[in-house]
Amino acid sequence: MNVLLVEDDERISNFLMKGLGEIGFQVTLAPTGEMARELIATYEFDIILMDIMLPGIDGVQLTQIIRFKKNYTPILVLSALNQPDDKIKMLDIGADDFLSKPFHFEELISRINALTRRNKLSYQDSSNVIICGNITLDNDLHTVMQDGKTIDLSPTEYKLLNYLFENKNKVLSRTQILQAVWGINFDNTTNVVDVYISYIRNKIDETEQKIIHTVKGTGYLVKD
Template structure:
C-alpha cells in the first residue's frame, strides 16, 4: 500500500515515515504543498496523510484541489490544529478523517486501515474494476487506465488484458490464452497470441519503468505485480 505523507516538519516526518514503513507501508514524503500537488497529479495513491500548516500551499487548499479535480483518494488529516472548528473545516472541505497531534501511533495505523478498507469496499460496490499495481481495467465501461491515463485498446486487446489481470502473477500458456480469448476452434499454430502480447506491451508498458507484462520462456505470459 502506497501512502503520500505531506509534512514539513523534519522531526515529525522522519518519525512517521519510519513507523509507517515498519508497519508495512510504502511512503513517499512531500515536504510542502507544491510538491504534494505535483505528486497527487502524477499518480494515484492509496491514502494521503495531510498536514494543514504547510509553508506554501496549506492543507485546506490541497483538499480543495483534490476534490475539485474529483480525486477521491482517502485523505487523513494529521495536524497540530486540534480545535473542533479546525476538524469541522477540514472534513467539510473533503477530508475523510482527522487526527490531532500528538497522537498514538497505533491509532494512526488503525485509522489508515479503517479508511482504506472503507474506500476499497465502496469502490467494489460502485465499479467492477480489476487492478494490477497502477493499471486499472473497468469491466463495465470497457476502459483501461494506467497512472490515471486512459489507454485505447481494441476488443481483442481488452479481452487479452482482462484475462491476464484476472490471473495476475499466474503464467498462462499460449494455448490457454488462445482458447480463452479467440476460442477453441482457432488455429493452434498461429502466432496471434505473441502478436497481441506485443500490441499490449506497446500500449501498457512503454511509458512505464515497471513492466507488467512478462514472458516466461517455454511456458507463456503473465502480468507480474508488486501488490501484496
C-alpha cells in the same frame, strides 16, 4: 499500501516514514503543498496523510485542489489544530478523517486501515449510478442531477446523500449516519447530521416528491 505523507516538520516526517516503512507501507514524502500537488497529479496513492500548516499551499487549499480535480483518495489530516471548527472545516471541504497531534502510532494505523478498507468497499459495492425518485447520483462523475438539473453539493453533502441513497428504503439512525459519513471518532453529541440534512433539503426540490423523510426519534429515511 502506497502512502503520500504531506508534512514539513522533519522530526515528525522521519518518525512516520520509519514507523510506516517498518510495517511494510511505501511512503512518499512531500514537505510542501506544491510538491504534494505534483505528486498527486502524477502518481496514485492509497491514502494521503496531510498536515494543515504547510509552507506555500496549506492543507486547506491542497484538499480543495485535490477534490476539485475529482481525486477521491482518502485524506487523513494530522494536525496540531484540534478545535472543533478546524476539524469540521477540513471534513466539510473533503477530508475523510482528522487526527490531532500528538497521537498514538497504533491509532494512526487503525485510522489508515479503516479509511482504506472503507474506500475499497465503496468501490466494490456501490452502484455507479443510483436513482431515487427524480434524483440521479452518479459515482463515476461525482454528480447529482434532478430532472436534468445539476445540484451542487459540497463533498460532505455528497457523501451524506450517497450514503442515504445506498441505503434507500431503510431507516438510518443519526449515529449510523454520523459514523459512516464523519467517522467513528467524531463527537456523537453533535447535531451535524441534522444540519447537513437541512443543507441538502435546501438544495433539492421536494415540492413534487418528498425524498428525505425524518423518522421522529430515530433518524432519516430515503424512500424510492
